[in-house]
Amino acid sequence: MQQQTRHSPDLSTKTRNFLCQELIYRGHVSADMADRAQIMAQQRGMALADVFNRGFGVSQYAVAQAQATERGAQYINPFTDAPDLSLIALFGVEKCLQMGVLPWRSIGGETVVLTARPETFHQDQALLHNHFGRVRMAITTEEHLNRALSQLCEETLVARAETKTIDSESCRNWAPRRALAVGAVFGICALACAVFKPILLVALLTAWAVITLFLTTALKLVAAVIGWREATAPANSVIPARLPTITMLVPLYNETAIAEHLLARLSDLDYPRELLDICLVLEADDQTTRAxxxxxxxxxxxxxxxVPTGGIKTKPRALNYALDFARGNIIGVWDAEDAPAPDQLHKVANAFANAPPDVVCLQGKLDYYNASANWLTRCFTIEYASWFRVILPGLQRLGLALPLGGTTLFFKRDALHALGGWDAHNVTEDADLGIRLARHGYRTRLIDTVTEEEANGRAWPWVKQRSRWLKGYAITYLVHMRDPLRLWRNLGAWRFFGVQLLFLGTLSQFMLAPLLWTFWLPALGFGHPLSSVLPSWAFWTLAGLFFSSEVIGWLVAYVALHKAEKRWLFKWAFSLTLYFPLGALAAYKGIFELLTKPFYWDKTTHGVLLPSSWQTPTPPLQPPSHPALGG
Structure with a gap:
């Protein structure tokens, strides 16, 4: 704890800010740097201290010391001079993090409150006075304040991260044993039906599979037709006068091969550094990534x-924890292997500036940078192109709720907090959040920016990844269908139907696909279980539906690859018939895990099939000195 006593010279005849003068006097910046920082702060609408920290690399400690002198206040490090925990509990750690304050100790009839934002402390005084009576401001750094709160209030912050979403919209109260019992009952009934009424069972399942195939195929066709052309930008679009601060959350776990390339790609972003806050989110027990x-x-x-250890270990839990420490008004998510376009964040800022207030989420396009690695990555790239460049735009224009992708997502921070963040227990937190956004009256808009990822190019890891996605789809559907009437009222009839088709229809198609494949048996000279009850014209009708579905799938792939400028992949679209059986296997694995370990996160390994241009070691980065895990 230090008391600042030295007074600065009289600056009444100068235009240079006191903080600039003090940092010049202490030798931390040059006069030219100080002047540029002051102009930048005025142009950006930022605190001058933040410009020095983030734009010019001046340490938080140096700036805080100068601020303490400027305001005649003490500088206190709460990590070494421990605060009174009862004061934090009285005020609430959530408000402490949001406001950048920490009630430290009661001394002489007043409460000393540390702040990392002295320029806005006067705005918080009324609320602080209501809790503590007389208060006195002291200065600390954001790093020390966050570090103290994260360690002193670890249990509270972990519990908050795991229960941020309200009970009625979370899957955390999903009971695997009860689900297993219900599943066993249905299994026994199906087995009995298979023994005593096999034709009836096959007929019912086939009818449902055909209905969902017809509806999903029709949706693909409509999406391809209306999504042929890109949406036109509004004629009266504006460029924001001041760019927002954007926090990007990048969850990492057991990453080795990808870390060096990740930092190089993030350094290529052309968004102003003083407005960019990239948070690498690590698990406390992840020694690999930390090392x-x-x-x-x-x-x-x-x-x-x-992120401290807790009851579960999932990506959404880590995101919820990091959200409390974010600086930006816009919160984005990238994955470890992502390669975002350098101008992506400028497009995000422009899109939000031109969007109506109810648009609180932006979804970018995802693509793969290793499409040519092998057959599986080619098929995966075609599937992703079809989804992000044709199907999702079609769903948006049809006015349906959009299940989000797990990366290249951007949210208005206040709306994300109001929604309860991500469901920490849901293994497809992105799709779930898309439905919750729609239920609460918000909208998602697609934006024309691309992030490239690493396609999973090995069969069993692909199955494990897809099984997690399908398990999450299943649990998301079941959570939101707990009260179908309420879901109907929240979404309306049209979007309610869309949820049924996107979630239940997708799961049905993957799980019942082998049943549909049996209709190729007559063409191969074998009998079919339904040949005794279905006339020959019915088989030909179904064959026509199956063939039409394939043709429409090829059409969607052609449109998508044309938009992605990867037309060279189209010849591989004809082999997707051999690709999707892996999805059926993944569906069975996912449903089994839904009944046995619903919250298990089957982690995908990154850095396995990187482009050849990435294989050579990249030169070490030479940024200003900021230890990766210091403090």
Whole structure:
């Protein structure tokens, strides 16, 4: 704890800010740097201290010391001079993080409150006075404040991260044993029906499979037709006068091969560094990633947030924890292997500036940078192109609720907090959040920016990844269908139908696909279980439906690959018939896990099939000194 006593010279005849003068006096910046920082702060509408920290690499400690002198206040490090925990509990750790304050100790009839944002402290005084009576401001750094709160209030913050979503919209109260019992009852009934009424069972399942195939095929066709042309930008679009601060959350777990390339790609972003807050979100017990980053110097604007261990270990839990420490008004998500377009964040800022207030989420397009690695990555790339460049735009124009992708997502921070963040227990937290957005009256808009990822190019890891997605689809559907009437009222009839088709229809198609494949048996000279009850014209009708479905799938792939400028992949679209059986296997694995370990996160390994241009070691980064895991 230090008391600042030295007074600065009289600056009444100068235009240079006191903080600038103090940092010049202390030798932390040059006069030219100080002047540029002051102009930048005025142009950006930012606190001058933030410009020095994030834009010019001046340490938080140096700026805080100068601020303490400027305001005649104490500088206190709450990590070494421990605060009174009862004061934090009285005020609430959530408000402490949101406001950047920490009630430290009661001394002489007043409460000393530390702040990392002295320029806005006066705005918080009324609320602080209501809790503590007389208060006195002291200065600390954001790093020390966050570090103290994260360690002193660890249990509270972990519990908050795991239960941020309200009970009625979360799957955390999903009971695997009860689900297993219900599943066993249905299994026994199906087995009995298979023994005593096999034709009836096959006929019913076939009818449902055909209905869902027809509806999903029709949706693909409509999406392909209306999604042929890109949506036109509004004629009266504006460029924001001041760009927002954007926090990007990048969850990492057991990453080795990808870390160096990740930092290089993030350094290529052309968004102003002083407005960019990239948080690498690490698990406390992830020694692999921590060791990798521990050997790395993080570029300016990139910091690490360590998530303590808790009851579960999932990506959405980590995101919820990191959300409380985010600086930006816009919160984005990238995955470890992502390669976002350098101008992506400018497009995000422009899109939000031109969007109506109810648009609180933007979804970018995803693609793969290793499409040519093998047959599986080619098929995966075709599937992704079809989804993000044709199906999703079609769903948006049809006015349906959009199940989000897990990356290249951007949210208005206030709306994300109001929604309860991500469901920490849902293994497809993205799709679930898309439905919750729609239920609460918000909208998602697609934007024309691309993030490239690493396609999973090995069969069993592909099955494990897809089984997690389908398990999450199943649990998301079951959570939102707990009260179908309420879901209907929230979404309306049209979007309610869309949820049924997108979730139940998708699951049905994957699980019942082998049943539909049996209709190729007569063409191969074998009998079919329904040949005794279905006339020959019915088989030909079904064959026509199956063939039409394939043709429409090829049409969607052609449109998507044309938009993605990857037309060279189209010849591989004809082999997708051999690709989707892996999805059926993944569906069975996912449903089994839904009944046995619903919250298990089957982690995908990254850095396995990187492009050849990435195989050679990249030169070490030479940013300002910011230890990756320091503090």
């Amino acid at each position: 990798t980053l521990g050997r790395t110097t993080l570029p300016r604007g990139i910091r690490a947030i360590t």
